[in-house]
Every structure is written in C-alpha cells, then in structure tokens.
Amino acid sequence: MDTQQNTALTRALAEIPGPLPARGVIHIAIPHTDRFTVVGNHLAQHPDLSCTAVGIAVRIQSLPQGIEVGIKALAARCREGEKRIAAALRELEAFGYLQRVRDRLPSGRVITRTVFCNQPTALLRPRRPAAPQHPAAPAPRPTPAPAPAPAQVPTSAPAPALASPPEPQVSEPPPVPPPPLFAAPPGPLFVPLVPPPTAPKPPPAPLPEPDELTPELGRAATALLSDLRRHAPQFTLSETDVRQLVPGVAAWLERAARPDAVRRILTTDLPHPLRHPAKLLKHRLTALLPPPLPGSHDLVSPARPRITVTPFQTCDDCDRAFRSPTPGHCRDCREHRDHHTHREHRSEDARAAA
Known part of the structure; x- marks a missing residue:
C-alpha cells in the first residue's frame, strides 16, 4: 500500500509564492479570524x-483580565x-x-496586583501628548451658478466684455483651538x-x-x-593573568588569610563551563575580601568607671561603726567632745576674769 499524501498540505505548499x-x-500563514493573540518577536x-518563560508569557497574554496567574493557578x-x-x-519579572504592584483599596485593604505588559520597552519611551481637537472648518459659501450665456449673434468683430469690479473679501479671524482636555503626563506611567x-x-x-x-x-x-x-585544571593561568592578580591575593594574605583557605x-x-578563569578569580578576590583582623586592644571590653567607696571605721569612744577615710570618732562623739571642750574654755575664761 502506498503512503497516503496529504492533499491539503500539498495544495497549501503549492500556493506559497516563490x-x-x-x-x-x-511557514504556511493562514490568517486568524477569531481566538488569536498577537505576540511580538521581541x-x-x-x-x-x-x-x-516564553510559553508562560504567551499563556498569560492570551488570558482575559481578572484571571488568576499565580504559580498554583498556572500549574x-x-x-x-x-x-x-x-x-x-522570575525570568519574566x-x-x-x-510586575507585581501593591495597591490600596478604598476600604484600606492592601492587595497585590499582577500586571503583564506585552511590550515593556515601549513604556520607557516618553508618551506623546494628545493631539488637540480643532473645531470643524466653516463650510465654504455657495457660489452662484453662472448664468447661461446668451446666444451669440454673428458679427464682424466681437465686442470686448466689460470686466465686473471684484467683490471685497472679508477676512475672518483664524479659529483658536481649544486647550487639550488631558495634559500629557510628565513621564512614563509605569516604570x-x-x-x-x-x-x-x-x-x-x-x-x-x-x-x-x-x-x-x-x-x-x-x-x-x-x-x-x-x-583545579581549569585555572591554568598565563603569566600576564598571574601578574595582574598578585595584588588581590597579597591583600588576602596581608589580612592573615591562610593560603589553603584562599585556595579553597x-x-x-x-x-x-568555566570560560574566563581569570575574570572569575578577580571577581571572587574582590567580592569575598575578608576584613582585617582586629587588634588585641579592640577585643578588650571598655573599663567601667571606678566608684570610690568610703570604708567603715569604728569609733574610739562608743565603738559605733561609721564611714570615714581615716579612723577617729563618730559624729555624735565629736559633737559631745566639742561641747565639753567649749564648756571647759568658758570656765577657764570666767576664772581668769575673777
């Protein structure tokens, strides 16, 4: 049995020009009449x-507004x-x-809206202002139809026709266009x-x-x-690459990084595949540079301010405890002793006066 030929496909191929x-x-391009979505080559x-990601983007673009396009809904x-x-x-974002935009409803609830743009690069270009709407131009005046020419009488010489004086033209002021209803936005509405x-x-x-x-x-x-x-055989570097990367490795070794740790x-x-080993080494030496080790004085906690405490002393007369930097008598004993000494001085003064 011979292989069946698709006559429809053969006829379609025959209709392709060239x-x-x-x-x-x-390509057999058959125009769509319904249920189609325009997708850009970008x-x-x-x-x-x-x-x-391209297939998911086409699926989202073909869905009507309001349809859930979350991960579980698409799955x-x-x-x-x-x-x-x-x-x-994540790639499309x-x-x-x-884009995922947070919006606040009139009720105060905050929701997250998922916005899909079929041509994101067009949003970066500035928008053109809306063209002003001009009023319709006034209709031209109807010109009177020319009167039928009278029958010419054959004469020897035609008489010249008298030219009528031109009518004065009244110039009308040009129409002033109204201001545009909506002003152009200062920048793109969506970035x-x-x-x-x-x-x-x-x-x-x-x-x-x-x-x-x-x-x-x-x-x-x-x-x-x-x-x-x-x-790692991938890091077979040239002498030029080694000379360029030496300062970066020296900075690591200067900060007390062990060679085996740097190598790891x-x-x-x-x-x-690893296409540019020297560029990868330069990136890691720059981005992963450790900080310098702190000094011994940086690791010591700051000393607290010392508070001077006055020690306790025992009174020599009454054995009462009191605070004083030096041993001696308590306040009561000092006052008693001062009072007794003052009485003795008064009595001595009285005896001297007698």
Missing part, C-alpha cells in the same frame, strides 16, 4: 528567556510543575514583562522595577591591593596563583 527553501522551516525570539492549567513555573515568572538588559551596567569594583606589597607577599601570592592548576574559596563551586 520557490520553496531547500532547508529550514516553511518575546518569541528573546535571546535570554527560556522557552518555558493547574499547564503541564509544567510549580518550580518551573516559578522560575519562568526580571525583564519587565511581569519596571528591574532595569532592562540594555541599561548601562555600573563599572566593576577595582581589584584590592595590600597596604604595602612586600617581596615576601608578592612571592607567596605568585606561588599560590601558579599552584591553583594542581587543584577560589576553586570551589565553579560554574560549568
């Missing part, structure tokens, strides 16, 4: 979005699991297609939280350097960088 390509895809051919509609859908939503991929990136941080690059630090840093290929931090958890 010669068919020898390789690659052949989304369908996005170089940094995964196919799962119930699609075959992908919740983890893949969550990763796809990173490139501005999906993505994540900058687009074309936004300028900040310059990278410089490679750390030690306070003083001594010959001992330079030799130790050079030996550590040259020895990395024994532990630089060579573990590597990306696959």
Whole structure:
C-alpha cells in the first residue's frame, strides 16, 4: 500500500509564492479570524528567556483580565510543575514583562496586583501628548451658478466684455483651538522595577591591593596563583593573568588569610563551563575580601568607671561603726567632745576674769 499524501498540505505548499527553501522551516500563514493573540518577536525570539518563560508569557497574554496567574493557578492549567513555573515568572519579572504592584483599596485593604505588559520597552519611551481637537472648518459659501450665456449673434468683430469690479473679501479671524482636555503626563506611567538588559551596567569594583606589597607577599601570592592548576585544571593561568592578580591575593594574605583557605574559596563551586578563569578569580578576590583582623586592644571590653567607696571605721569612744577615710570618732562623739571642750574654755575664761 502506498503512503497516503496529504492533499491539503500539498495544495497549501503549492500556493506559497516563490520557490520553496531547500532547508529550514516553511511557514504556511493562514490568517486568524477569531481566538488569536498577537505576540511580538521581541518575546518569541528573546535571546535570554527560556522557552518555558516564553510559553508562560504567551499563556498569560492570551488570558482575559481578572484571571488568576499565580504559580498554583498556572500549574493547574499547564503541564509544567510549580518550580518551573516559578522560575519562568522570575525570568519574566526580571525583564519587565511581569510586575507585581501593591495597591490600596478604598476600604484600606492592601492587595497585590499582577500586571503583564506585552511590550515593556515601549513604556520607557516618553508618551506623546494628545493631539488637540480643532473645531470643524466653516463650510465654504455657495457660489452662484453662472448664468447661461446668451446666444451669440454673428458679427464682424466681437465686442470686448466689460470686466465686473471684484467683490471685497472679508477676512475672518483664524479659529483658536481649544486647550487639550488631558495634559500629557510628565513621564512614563509605569516604570519596571528591574532595569532592562540594555541599561548601562555600573563599572566593576577595582581589584584590592595590600597596604604595602612586600617581596615576601608578592612571592607567596605568585606561588599560590601558579599552584591553583594542581587543584583545579581549569585555572591554568598565563603569566600576564598571574601578574595582574598578585595584588588581590597579597591583600588576602596581608589580612592573615591562610593560603589553603584562599585556595579553597577560589576553586570551589565553579560554574560549568568555566570560560574566563581569570575574570572569575578577580571577581571572587574582590567580592569575598575578608576584613582585617582586629587588634588585641579592640577585643578588650571598655573599663567601667571606678566608684570610690568610703570604708567603715569604728569609733574610739562608743565603738559605733561609721564611714570615714581615716579612723577617729563618730559624729555624735565629736559633737559631745566639742561641747565639753567649749564648756571647759568658758570656765577657764570666767576664772581668769575673777
């Protein structure tokens, strides 16, 4: 039995203008009349979005407003699991297609709205102001129909017609356009939280350097960088790369970082494939630089202010305890002794006066 041919497909291919390509895809474009969604090539051919993210974006774009597009709601509609859908939503949010905006209702309740934009780069361009609405121009005056020319009588020479004086033209003032009903907004109404991929990136941080690059630090840093290929063959560095990275490793060694700890931090958890080992080392040496070790005086807790305590003393006369920096008598005994001494002085003065 011969293989059945699809006559409809054969007829559709025959209707494609021009010669068919020898390789690659052949498009049969049939116009849609209902149930279709327009998808831009910036989304369908996005170089940094995964196919799962593109498919989720097309699914969200085809849904009507008000439909739930959370992770569980999409997992119930699609075959992908919740983890893949969550990763796809994060990709769409990173490139501005999906935004989550917090809004407050008139009742005071705060809700989160999910906004999907089919062309996020268009939101970054300034909006054009609305064109002013001009009033309709006045209709032109109807011109009187020309009277039928009288029958010409054959004469020897035609008499010249007298020209009628021109009618005076009344100039009308130009119409003043009314002010626009809505003023143009000062800027874009919706700005993505994540900058687009074309936004300028900040310059990278410089490679750390030690306070003083001594010959001992330079030799130790050079030996550590040259020895990395024994532990990770991906780090077979050139002499130029080693000379450029020596100050960064010397800064780590100056801050009392052990060589085995530096080697372990630089060579573990590597990306696959590792295309630029020198750039990865520069990034890790800069971003993971430890702080300098604190000094011994920094680890001692601050001394508390000392409070002077007056010691207890025992009175020599009544053996009462009282506070005083020096031994002696208590207050009552001192007052008694002063009073007794004062009486003795008075009596001596009286005897002297007699």
